[in-house]
Amino acid sequence: MAVLSRLLRATASASRGMTTLAPEAGVRYPTGLAASKIGSAAALGRVDPAERNVQWVFLGCPGVGKGTYASRLSQLLAVPHIATGDLVREELSSSGPLSEQLAAIVNQGKLVSDEIIIDLLSKRLENGAAKGESGFILDGFPRTIRQAEILEGVTDIDLVVNLKLREDVLVEKCLGRRMCSQCGGNFNVASISAKGENGRPGMYMPPLLPPSHCMSKLITRADDTEEVVKERLRIYNDMSKPLEEFYSSRGKLLEFDLPGGIPESWPKLLEALNIEDSDNKQSAAA
Template identity: 35%
Template sequence: MRLVLFGAPGSGKGTQATRLKQDLGIPHISTGDLLRAEIKAESELGKKAKSIMDAGQLLSDDIMLGIIRSRLSQPDAKPGFILDGYPRNLAQAEALDGVLAEIGQPLDVVIKLDVPNEAILDRCVVRFKAEKRPDDNPDTVKRRLGIYADQTAPVAEFYAKRGKLKVVDGVGELDEVTARVKAALEQTAAASA
């Protein structure tokens, strides 16, 4: 299974991907985690990414595509993958389609976790207090939600036109949301069988 978990910052993509990777036996590829690892390593990319992320901005498409291309070329991603946090705009979605066509691994489905902004802000406040991640600062989250609405939300229509989008209610207990995501994946698998 090759899928993208899609949604606003704080919608639960990472949490659901962590749960799904166990069941599906495929890697969870989080651009946020890849970037945080670069920041922790204090690499040149990490230093540049930190200043951009701390300002609540997104990294350039070229940087992100390079990171994704490199990660998808690793052997554990051959049977499938869960992308979390990418693509974030139409140019990235088109570039991702190109890379996946090159490696013969087209997407099976894009799962959009639908969560109202108020619930996202509440979740991020809790996570900010617990983990102290700068990108979960309430002011940063508000800026990121604005960027999401302008740049990322149109990606859903891109995948809807290709018949790849499934919208899942991302509000509720974790197990309930996971069950909804799994049901959408089962529908996708049944339709392609």
């Protein structure tokens, strides 16, 4: 993993203005970095899947529940859940040199530059490697084709789970999101009941309420206003949707339509992933 983080950083910093089209797999390599060089360097970051934990990516629109399901799966599979949005928010709250620049971008719903994101991700991977972490579930990265190409240049992704939810529900879910300012727990106060229409079934998503000791400490993300959520959805459709085709053409995409809230969806997701966990199925449905 330490090797992987170094490779990510090196690839990103060399990739400003990437235009060279490598013959194999249609992957564009950074100009100034020969494909053969990155190819052999990338091999260092490629460990036989049998000798490491899973390396998965979660895709999905803002508010779909990537964080919730990726975090549950990471506990079940004992791999770190790495959410680049969390890394950005940590940097924002640290009042470090980047925080003002980041706040302006994030609060408008725009994407942070690849260089900044890869730097934050590399640091996170380095810290994890120092603690002996293996494997990951990435949430919020990659978010553009260029990020996916950089990732593909340095390591193998085993599976990409694309969570899908009807669009009319997504804004409501984002507006209901709350976080406990003390324990960092994520909750949702929205009680969503969407009518069935045009052949699609109705949907009920119960709120995910915090325990009483978190109730008075709930905060709302600055980028979860209606205007910014709509902008984030627009940017997702523009910049991140093409990733579905990118991974589907590589035979890595698992599409999963969320049938409802967590009690209904979690057991079905485990089934789709072929993961046996009867204890957790019961506790999730509780």
